[in-house]
Amino acid sequence: MRQHLPRLDPDSGLFHAWDPMRWSPRAAVGRCRVWIAATRPRRVTAGVLINLLFLALIWPLSGSAAAGRSDTNTSSRSTSAIDGLAWTDIRDSSGIPLSNYLFATDSSILNPLETSIAVVLGLLFTIFMVVVISAIWLTGFVVSFRWLDWLSTPLNALADGLRNQIATPIMLAVAASIGAFFVAWFIVRGYHAKAVLQVVAMLVVAVTGVGYLAHPLAAVLSPNGLLAQGRDVGISVAAGLNGDSRPDPRSIVADLDTTLADNFARHPLQVWNFGHVIDDSPRCRTAWSSGILAGSEAQVTNGMRDCGDAFAHTKIMNPSLGQVGTGLILLIFGTILLLFMSYLSIKIFLAALSSIYHAILAIFGFAAGGFIYGPTQEFLVRNLVDTVGDALALVVYTTYLGCYTLVLDHVFRSAPDSGMAAIFVGGIVLIAGFILLRRLDLHLLGGQRGTAEKIRAALEGKPAPASGPSSGIGEASLRYSLSPGHVMGTALRDVAEFNANPLASFVFRRSSPLTHFSKRMQEMNYLNYELLRGTVPQGAAAGWMGRLTLGKNAHDAAARAAVRDFDGTHARAAAAAMTTILNLGADRADVMGALAVARFPREIRRWAAEAHARTMQSAEDNPMEYGPLKRVAAALDLAENSRQFGIVERNAHNAQFAESAAMFYRLTPRPVRNRSDANWETDPLIWDTVRRTYATFDDFQRVVTPERFAKADEDTRRYIAYRLSRDLAETAERYYHSPDEPNIRKEAMRRKNRAMYVDLRLAGTNIGPWTN
Incomplete structure (x- = not known):
């Protein structure tokens, strides 16, 4: 029986859809590659999906391997620990190291969706824990002043070495002689009050310098120095503002890591993993802590079932996209809160370093510079003011940090859902905290500079200026110049200057090498340059500008060939060139340009075009x-x-x-x-x-x-x-x-x-x- 098959139009899409070669593996892969590479969002999406698929395939293997190791390991250390941060030894209120924490899920390779969700949750959890542990350790390390104990020995040795080399009898005699010369000069000029003031200043420097040079950094590095006392005052003030009538700064500092670990890690993780805080049940609290210490997700799962928390057990067995959303909230807004806390810790650290730095510089002033009228005496004044001012700033920053952590602790304890609302809302509101802290820092710096200016003006016998300082010596505070915001701004300015530097252009072979798309812009500039010269690089040959340039080059070549063939730029060569160029598909304007390139005189070009136009018009009526x-x-x-x-x-x-x-x-x-x-x-x-x-x-x-x-x-x-x-x-x-x-x-x-x-x-x- 004859079969009548439908005929397809070769130009229709259906014809190509039924083409067997179109669906060959090579053709299909090629079409997918072209489709993915067409736009940037497609490339990013494809990369994410491929990585997730890869992780989904290796997740069961890695999970079974980890389970096998945990079953055979008899050590008390968790096999799932983040070993890179285990040295911080940050523990929660139950004594569990935060580096041992894990996110409990139960997925199967037979359910790819749950496996993919578990992979994403694991990645978010790892990033979140790295941020939390790093921020808590930095805060506790700075506030505890353990780093000051490490630095005290080498810094005291440095200060003693400077004192022994600089504060010598000869140096003191020379400096006092120079100071006496200024006193005599003031007396000769009739400035008796100024001379008396200078004598008093020299006596104050001499008397104070004896005690200071005996132990140069004792005022800042000793256990009862400015820095340690400033820390204790700040903590005590913060605790008093939060209702503690008899605060103990050392116990507050000792419990700080535990408080932060519970508020930012333990309780948010339980809400994220189980939907609520399981510490409210003693049995579930003990079961979860035991499973975390063992590093076994299976033990955590069984513990939730045995303690009677069916909802938590269901959450473990059925990971969902809602948990991914919760993780994003924790990662974004919790990071904002932790970054602000870390920022305050860095400000405290920089204030302490700045105070130590200016205390070291004050050695030069007490040894010699303080006896000499002028900038050197002002140098000593500024360093003493900055030493005390930075210590006071440390008190302010510590109070700010103490209030911040203690208030957050009260908010976490009283807020619903164990602080999830506080993390969400606090992360939004705290953006203003950065601005307020920066303004406070600038006011403190302004106060230090104003105080130094008033003392300088009093020593000089002049009224203090109403505006900023008149001298640049010691004007920039170390804690301000090393603050994260200032460092970032300075780094960006330096990068921008380097980006605009001719040397960078020479090294990278393109202008503004760090600018986005600078390489593409350089390529386009090069192509435009070559096209303007009449050269068509391979990269521009397929574009319309390249084809246009090739056509213009052919026109120019025809004009030059006419000059060679007819031995000159006369009317006969112009007529021949015009015929050849017009036959190439050009118009008379193109011919005029080609004749100009071949250096035909202007009048010859004009009349050659006119004669050709008249001939063509007259020939139509023949x-x-x-x-x-x-x-x-x-x-x-x-x-x-x-x-x-x-x-x-x-x-x-x-x-x-x-x-x-x-x-x-x-x-x-x-x-x-x-x-x-x-x-x-x-x-x-x-x-x-x-x-x-x-x-x-x-x-x-x-x-x-x-x-x-x-x-x-x-x-x-x-x-x-x-x-x-x-x-x-x-x-x-x-x-x-x-x-x-x-x-x-x-x-x-x-x-x-x-x-x-x-x-x-x-x-x-x-x-x-x-x-x-």
Whole structure:
């Protein structure tokens, strides 16, 4: 039985859809690769999906391997610990190290969706725990001042070495002599009050310096120094503001890590994993802690079931996208809270370092600079003010941090859902905390600088300036110059300056190398530069600018070739160049540009275009049939008519006649038989058509009839066309070189008329010589 199958249109999409080669593995992979690489969002999405699929495939294997290790491991250390942060030893209120925490899920390879969700939850949990542990350790480490114990020995050794090298009797004698010279100078000039003030200042420096130089850093590094006392005052003030009437700073600092661990890690993790805080149940609290210490998700799961928390057990067995959303909230807003706490800790650390730094610099002032009037004395004053001011700033920052942590602790204890609302809302509100803290820091710095300026003005006997300090010595505080915001701003400015530096452009071979898309911009600039030069690199060859440039290059090459062929930039070369360029598909504007590139004079360019335009327009009204011959006849008539005009215009029309005749000759067909003119002229038709003289067209058409042409073979007709076009082209060249010679003019008209007679006599027939 014959089957009638539907025919598909080859141009329809259905035809291509049923093409077997379209669905071959190589073709399908190629289409997917092209589709993915088309846009950046597709590339990013494909990369994420591929990575998630890879993790989903290896998750069961890694989980089973971990389970096997945990079953065979008899050590008390959890096999799931984040070993890179285990050294911090941050523990919660139950004594569980935060580095041992895990996110309990139960997924199977038979359920790819749950497996993928478990992978994402694991990644979010790991990032969250790294942020929490790092921030809590940094805060506890800074507030405990353990780092100060590490630095005290080398810094005291450094200060003692500076004192022994600088605070020598000779140095003191020289500095006191220079100070006495200023006192004498003030007395001679009549500034007695200023001299007395300077004597008092020298005595204060001498008396105070003896005690200071004995132990230079004791005021800041000793257990009862400015820094330790400032820390204790800040903690006590913060605890008092939160309702503690008899605070113990050391116990508050000792319990700080535990409080932060519960508020930012233990309870939020339980809400994230189980939907609520399970510590409210003693049995579940013990079961979860035991499972975390063992590093076993299976033990955590069984513990939730055995303690009677069915909801927590269901959460473990069915990980969902809602848990991913909770994790994102914790990661984003919890990170904001922790970053602010870390920022405060860094400010405390920098304030302490700045105080130590200025205390070291004060050694130079007490050893010599404080005795000398002027900038060196001001240097000592500024360092003493900054030492005390930075210690006071440490008190303010510690109070700020203490209030922040203690208030958060109260909020976490009283807030619903064990602090999830506090994390969410606090993360939004705390953005203003950065701004307020920065303003407070600037006010503290301004107070330090104002105090130093007033002391300096008092020593100089002048009124304190109303604006900023007049000297740049010690103006920038160390804690401000090293603060995270200032460092980041300075780094960005340095990067911007480097990006705009010519040396960076030279090294990277492109301007603004760090700017987005700078490499693409450099490539585009290079391509535009090469295109403007007329060079078409491979990268631009497929674009429209490249194709346009290639066309312009061809036009320019044709103009230069005409100059070479005709030995100069004259009218004949311009006419030849115009014909060639127009045949390439250009217009007269392109021709003018190419002639300019070939250095043709402006007048020659203008009249060459004008002569060609007039010839083409005049040829349209010519009754002849063959186009090239029509243009020859029109060009000769225009050349004859231009004899009364200027020399440049005449030459342009004469050159256009010569070029039209040459084109007519190039387009005419050639005979196949290679014979001499004498042999061809033995044919009566050839003789009558080419050599015989006729007075009028009527005489010509009586002798040369279409019947004779019809009887002649094709090669004979080809020779007639070839002979007429050749003679006309040769005569046209002579006409261009000698336009005033009467015989040449007559010969040109006769040759043109003879070709016209043939065209007109054979018009409407299919035996014309020009197209055979």
